[in-house]
Amino acid sequence: MELLITLGVLVLLAFWIVSIYNQLVALKNRYENGFSQIEIQLKRRYDLIPNLVETAKGYMSHERETLESVIQARNQAMNGLQSAADDPSNPQAIKDLSSAEGLLGGALGRLNVVMESYPDLKANQNMMQLTEELTSTENKVAFARQGYNDQVTEYNTYRQSFPPVVFANLFKHGIDAELLEFADSEAIQAAPTVSFN
Amino acid sequence: MLTNLLVAFFLGSTSQPGIALSSIEISLMVLAIIGIAIGYKYLSLKGGGRVIAEMLGGTLITNDTNNPQHKQLINVVEEMAIAAGMAVPPVYLIREDSINAFAAGFSQQDAVIGINQGTLDLLNREELQGVVAHEFSHILNGDMNLNLRLIAILHGIVFIGMIGYGVLRGAMFQRKNGAAMLALGVGLIAIGFGGMFFGNLIKASVSRQREYLADASAVQFTRLQTGIANALKKIGAHSHQSHMLNKSAEQASHMFFGSVLPKFSSGLMATHPPLDMRIRAIDPSWDGAFAETKGQTRAKVKAAAATSKPKNNIQSSLVSGITEQVGQINEASLTKANQFVNQLEPNIKTSSHDVFEARALIYALLLSQNADLRQKQIAFLYEKAEKGVPEHLIRILSALDQVNRSEHLNLVLMATPTLKRLSKAQYRIFSANIGELIVSDGKVDLFEWVLHRVLTQALYGQFEKIKPPRGKVNNILKLEQEVAQLLSILGSYSHPNKQQCEHAYHSAARTLNIALPFKHSEHFDFRLLNNIMERLRELSPGAKAKLIEAADVCVRSDNSVSFEERVMLQGICATLDCPLPYGS
Numbered sequence: 001m002e003l004l005i006t007l008g009v010l011v012l013l014a015f016w017i018v019s020i021y022n023q024l025v026a027l028k029n030r031y032e033n034g035f036s037q038i039e040i041q042l043k044r045r046y047d048l049i050p051n052l053v054e055t056a057k058g059y060m061s062h063e064r065e066t067l068e069s070v071i072q073a074r075n076q077a078m079n080g081l082q083s084a085a086d087d088p089s090n091p092q093a094i095k096d097l098s099s100a101e102g103l104l105g106g107a108l109g110r111l112n113v114v115m116e117s118y119p120d121l122k123a124n125q126n127m128m129q130l131t132e133e134l135t136s137t138e139n140k141v142a143f144a145r146q147g148y149n150d151q152v153t154e155y156n157t158y159r160q161s162f163p164p165v166v167f168a169n170l171f172k173h174g175i176d177a178e179l180l181e182f183a184d185s186e187a188i189q190a191a192p193t194v195s196f197n
Numbered sequence: 198m199l200t201n202l203l204v205a206f207f208l209g210s211t212s213q214p215g216i217a218l219s220s221i222e223i224s225l226m227v228l229a230i231i232g233i234a235i236g237y238k239y240l241s242l243k244g245g246g247r248v249i250a251e252m253l254g255g256t257l258i259t260n261d262t263n264n265p266q267h268k269q270l271i272n273v274v275e276e277m278a279i280a281a282g283m284a285v286p287p288v289y290l291i292r293e294d295s296i297n298a299f300a301a302g303f304s305q306q307d308a309v310i311g312i313n314q315g316t317l318d319l320l321n322r323e324e325l326q327g328v329v330a331h332e333f334s335h336i337l338n339g340d341m342n343l344n345l346r347l348i349a350i351l352h353g354i355v356f357i358g359m360i361g362y363g364v365l366r367g368a369m370f371q372r373k374n375g376a377a378m379l380a381l382g383v384g385l386i387a388i389g390f391g392g393m394f395f396g397n398l399i400k401a402s403v404s405r406q407r408e409y410l411a412d413a414s415a416v417q418f419t420r421l422q423t424g425i426a427n428a429l430k431k432i433g434a435h436s437h438q439s440h441m442l443n444k445s446a447e448q449a450s451h452m453f454f455g456s457v458l459p460k461f462s463s464g465l466m467a468t469h470p471p472l473d474m475r476i477r478a479i480d481p482s483w484d485g486a487f488a489e490t491k492g493q494t495r496a497k498v499k500a501a502a503a504t505s506k507p508k509n510n511i512q513s514s515l516v517s518g519i520t521e522q523v524g525q526i527n528e529a530s531l532t533k534a535n536q537f538v539n540q541l542e543p544n545i546k547t548s549s550h551d552v553f554e555a556r557a558l559i560y561a562l563l564l565s566q567n568a569d570l571r572q573k574q575i576a577f578l579y580e581k582a583e584k585g586v587p588e589h590l591i592r593i594l595s596a597l598d599q600v601n602r603s604e605h606l607n608l609v610l611m612a613t614p615t616l617k618r619l620s621k622a623q624y625r626i627f628s629a630n631i632g633e634l635i636v637s638d639g640k641v642d643l644f645e646w647v648l649h650r651v652l653t654q655a656l657y658g659q660f661e662k663i664k665p666p667r668g669k670v671n672n673i674l675k676l677e678q679e680v681a682q683l684l685s686i687l688g689s690y691s692h693p694n695k696q697q698c699e700h701a702y703h704s705a706a707r708t709l710n711i712a713l714p715f716k717h718s719e720h721f722d723f724r725l726l727n728n729i730m731e732r733l734r735e736l737s738p739g740a741k742a743k744l745i746e747a748a749d750v751c752v753r754s755d756n757s758v759s760f761e762e763r764v765m766l767q768g769i770c771a772t773l774d775c776p777l778p779y780g781s
Contacts, residue, residue: 007360008229008233011233011234011360012233015233015234025251026248026251029251033256033257033618034620036259037259037552037618040259040261135585136585136588136589138585139553139583139584139585139586140551140553140585142583142584143552143553143583143585143623144552144553146620146622146623147552147618147619147620147623148620150620150621150622150623151620154620154621
């Protein structure tokens with residue numbers, strides 16, 4: 001009798017452990033899927049920037065440094081994105097992306113400030129369209145980042161809770177996933193749509 | 198019960214005192230263990246379609262993808278879902294080169310479709326549509342549920358074999374009862390294998406029948422037997438056919454379009470009918486060659502179409518009874534769906550595919566017609582919704598006005614897989630906002646109710662983990678009260694004249710032998726309707742069919758179908774998981 005009871009208990013235990021493993025895998029998949037969403041939005045943003053810089057060059061020929069730093073920061077961020085996309089579970093890659101994005105945000109912010117002194121540039125049709133698109137992309141980046149972080153948090157919380165924490169290491173889920181933290185860029189402010197005429 | 202004997206024998210032959218078990222206790226223990234195994238597998242699959250897709254190594258294809266192959270696939274799936282009147286299922290990509298596809302999930306709400314890379318590479322749009330139609334037929338015919346149960350039950354049987362194996366290994370180390378344990382182990386393995394053998398036989402036979410049905414449905418839906426016939430021919434021509442490398446695929450082998458392993462391709466154990474028989478079932482004039490069909494001329498295609506015998510001749514010409522239409526797609530609805538998607542304002546289309554913008558789209562659909570109220574609602578959104586959402590909403594408002602109100606439901610269907618990508622926290626905010634928008638004008642109108650109902654039903658499955666209804670109530674009169682109330686509400690929309698409404702109600706109530714009197718509903722009470730529908734969801738499929746028939750009678754009693762009547766009928770059908778094809 002005891003044999004069968006122990007057998008039954010062992011069976012239950014085995015199932016329980018397997019379901020913990022499955023849940024860890026599922027949650028990891030979710031946040032990796034969430035990452036690909038950010039990837040799409042960030043790529044859009046990176047694609048808009050060269051266009052922006054080209055348009056600005058026409059008006060701001062003396063501000064070469066500012067423009068160049070934007071391009072450089074953008075290229076670095078693109079590399080960061082590539083390595084993070086290859087393995088979102090690598091905390092270092094995510095941290096690198098976060099800092100690259102931060103630098104890009106800073107460069108864009110400086111550009112924004114400089115652009116204030118060039119009202120012609122701000123009134124340029126092409127520029128207005130670009131800043132409009134950039135702003136909407138910023139919103140989407142923020143949203144996708146929030147979604148990704150939510151899912152990372154869910155994974156981390158589960159992984160740290162009891163009982164999964166006991167097995168997490170064994171199942172190769174030993175480290176927390178990294179949150180993607182960069183200031184939601186105030187980047188390029190879209191010109192206000194209300195005109196004071 | 199062989200297991201029982203074996204275990205009893207084992208215990209009897211040991212010389213341990215105090216183990217005097219009655220055979221009943223043994224049976225119970227054995228049943229309990231098998232039960233646990235089955236329950237476990239069932240629960241682990243319960244996460245819904247996407248859990249299964251992930252288990253099979255699928256990656257989600259988001260509908261805002263830029264990849265042309267993926268775009269085409271998404272379009273095909275989207276059209277088909279709109280034609281069927283159901284929410285567009287999320288699509289997963291499996292990185293294997295063979296030609297195959299699957300549908301998984303417990304219900305239409307958590308259904309997903311998976312496609313192999315090989316399928317995308319090798320099939321043209323028509324053939325792809327045939328394969329997708331086949332998968333949709335599985336979803337609409339409830340095959341997925343059946344399949345998942347089969348997997349779970351088989352797992353229980355296989356489990357005995359696994360225990361046997363474990364016991365066997367344990368026996369190696371046991372001195373005292375070694376021989377007996379060995380016997381027990383071997384016995385259990387034998388039972389496990391035997392059970393698995395017979396189980397697989399049954400699973401295979403059931404699966405084969407459903408596959409023929411799905412093929413036939415695919416032809417019926419698309420009205421083209423060339424699509425799916427050519428897909429099957431291409432599988433035949435492919436070196437790997439439809440075989441898959443992923444280990445998990447074997448477990449779910451009967452959920453796939455083509456057979457997954459060579460050893461399961463023919464004979465009694467085959468999960469799918471042999472390729473040549475499947476082709477012949479659709480295209481009797483087939484010449485037996487698996488060659489690529491790219492060279493087929495227009496004339497040949499037409500001739501092939503002419504000689505085929507469609508399963509249901511009446512489908513396209515007459516308006517068949519409504520219950521025959523439920524859960525079906527027909528060529529007309531597919532064409533209409535295709536037109537709808539192609540002519541849709543690009544702004545609206547991209548909004549329905551972008552997870553950020555889709556929320557704005559849904560909010561826009563729920564805005565009041567009353568201008569003042571609209572302003573209030575927009576102000577509310579500025580406060581509560583994420584940055585950029587109200588701005589986008591305003592941007593698409595004029596485009597949205599171009600879309601006919603009766604097509605708004607399609608937009609909800611298109612936005613559903615997009616919204617499923619929200620994180621839980623984001624979903625909660627979205628859900629709260631929607632709730633607020635709907636009750637903000639103090640009254641909920643019928644149209645908003647239907648949109649809300651369809652949307653939440655699709656999303657609840659994933660986010661709220663609500664248990665699906667059991668659907669076991671066979672006798673429709675058990676819910677007489679609710680049915681009468683529903684028909685009364687429906688009747689009230691039939692005509693401005695109350696007498697006519699009563700007439701509509703009675704003509705319907707009579708078909709169900711319901712004697713309760715008509716109660717005219719003065720204004721739309723969505724809470725009441727929600728309660729009614731929750732109860733009615735417990736009806737069995739047969740009873741649901743009767744209910745839908747009655748509703749149809751009510752609507753057609755005065756020979757004119759008003760906008761409200763049609764909308765409400767759609768809502769009722771959607772709530773009962775019995776989608777009506779587009780345009781019916």
